[in-house]
Amino acid sequence: MKVLIVYYSHYGHIHTMADAIAEGVREVEGMEPVIRRVPQTLNEDVLEKMGALDYYNKTKDIPIVTHDEMKEASAIVFGTPTRYGNMASQMASFIDTTGGLWAEGALVGKVGSVFTSTGTQHGGQESTILSFHKTLLHHGMVIAGLPYAFAGQSRIDEITGASPYGASTVAGPDGSRMPSENELDGARWQGRYVAQLAKKLGVK
Template identity: 35%
Template sequence: MSNINLAVIYYSSTGTNYTLAQWAAEGAREAGAEAKIVKVPELAPSSVVQSNPAWASHLEATKDVPEVALSDIEWADAIIFSVPTRFGNLPAQMKQFLDTTGGLWFQGKTANKVVSAMSSAQNPHGGQEATILSLYTTMYHWGAIVAAPGYTDSSVFASGGNPYGTSVTVDQNNKMIDDVKAGVLHQARRTVEVARWVKQGLGR
């Protein structure tokens, strides 16, 4: 059985997507993968961050989480992204990182990575699906293989029924309204499973 390296790359301002990232790493390890969690750098001005106590507190609490590097993309057989929605699109922090991967893409080092994505917003129709699909557009350019959860497990329905990737609604106190942990664990295990198929098929 091929060993799978899985990177969970996330951006989180107040903690929701960090929690999703931790669950994804847990699910990947349950499926036998080696998993690492890395964050994209914060780009917002300090004055903006400090004006939101929850944002400032989370940034301090996760200061020791490693920041993503291009070498993490090379290392990974599979990648799970987790991001909040920003007006139905990716947060600038994640987009900025993805925009630095052109050199890897040019060398063919993003091809055949197995990828999946998760998202969050403050209302049930706050752009979660559009955000995930926006990220997948970049993945198609990478030549990556998208492993969406679809409706491959009952946990998908229990966590909101988003076939593109787990998405969660949070309230004004940054608490998750939806019970999505089982959906995240399934999505991570499925991503590892598909990555293992691909790696075995490529003879690696």
């Protein structure tokens, strides 16, 4: 059974979290993580001006997700940075291509989950995930968040992402802060949880 991890990452924070989600999935026997990206909509000149070209060049060989892969997966975990409390436009553009999947009911009953990153502690982590959940509900997916059983989200001794809605990380205003070990633990917990749910549901 496959857990598809579909992400957009601009500077690498979401990519790092996606790898941790995959680690969690691998902890569940019989579950295989598959990491895919959505298409980049910005040209290389723009990416260079934004300081994101080096990261893009390092990861552009990661395959772009296909609709067939989404049909075949037992669960799909989406990762996107926040843009004004919503998903990034690159992710939204890809989601707009899934109308055929919706018409077929191809994702009905599959487990769906979301993780994100923001520049600041209150930059829209929860609103981004919650607004993304509406898309998953329209597709008929069974939503999995990050329950308080992951105790790391209750920590107050350090700056940290994570909420009951999903794993997250705080990148810092200049993007220099990469995910902390606690944030990565939250992503691993979420990946494991999604895989366990899909396995229990027997989703094909």
